[in-house]
């Protein structure tokens with residue numbers, strides 16, 4: 001029999017500093033957007049116990065001993081989610097330079113730095129698409145979970161899988177320059193299966209496959225498909241056998257359509273998206289999602305040279321920028337659910353919310369953009385049971401902004417309050433009751 005609850009109750013009767021209410025917090029704000037697209041709640045209260053939300057309403061009883069955080073005129077939202085980050089990448093360092101001039105420790109330390117910056121920007125969950133040095137993301141995820149390093153919850157790709165000469169080939173240098181620690185190439189369905197299994201053995205959460213050429217790599221153009229139909233299907237079949245998902249980096253239509261047919265979870269970038277691809281995504285019945293990254297083009301055009309991106313790659317980015325915009329416009333017009341992502345470190349870490357501005361520029365309504373970065377992204381990750389909405393039972397991952405993001409989405413650029421798992425990481429907004 002467990003006597004601890006009784007002992008605890010007895011001690012509470014004796015000491016006035018009873019900690020029965022330990023970990024109980026009540027948040028108050030003028031307004032709340034719950035992440036699921038319904039009308040905002042105003043005024044709003046959220047009850048938190050430990051790391052979870054236990055109540056949401058306009059008027060909630062404040063339990064005795066609970067700490068009240070009064071956010072005044074602010075608007076509460078669920079912690080934001082970015083589906084495409086590279087937290088271990090340092091902005092301004094090309095991944096090829098990282099491999100020949102740094103060690104995995106460089107990626108780990110900057111990863112910890114970037115994780116904190118991303119959390120401060122209001123992003124409490126990320127799906128991380130891999131590191132130049134494989135598996136550093138696995139260690140960062142675990143260090144954050146263990147409380148050693150502040151950062152968002154991470155779902156990690158480990159070692160992204162590329163074809164030889166493909167967008168993720170770490171050996172695309174002189175044949176005399178070897179980067180032997182990076183073994184992420186696959187050139188047949190069998191080799192793809194091997195890479196998938198190896199990733200899961202080394203504790204990756206999902207598979208990232210480079211289905212087409214890339215903007216920031218040598219070799220083939222972004223439009224070119226770099227894995228065969230059979231290879232992409234092999235990755236999905238094997239990952240699904242493990243109960244995990246595949247995300248593909250895909251710019252060109254061949255890679256996009258083959259990947260939708262193979263049943264991948266996300267088409268990341270999706271630059272050349274056309275009406276047929278949109279129809280295929282719609283008929284996939286929420287199995288496969290389009291996850292664009294629009295702000296990258298703005299950043300590369302504006303400051304690519306200072307960020308040490310080669311001229312040829314800046315030109316590539318400029319060449320597909322308008323095509324990306326057009327694909328996004330089509331997707332909005334078709335009412336397609338669109339995942340939210342940024343590809344940081346291609347953009348500076350912490351500027352993730354600038355993606356909202358790009359999406360607004362191309363016609364997306366603020367509420368749709370917010371749903372995308374919260375409940376929809378959670379659904380895409382398969383984490384709808386724990387994050388992405390302000391609702392009882394979910395992790396207490398909440399942010400607040402001073403201005404109303406439904407009136408102007410720019411409000412999300414200035415996140416003044418961040419709580420993750422019931423712990424406050426940032427607070428420039430509250431008028432705290434005396435403790």
Ligand SMILES: [Zn+2]
Nearest residue numbers: 084086129343
């Ligand atoms: Zn990326």
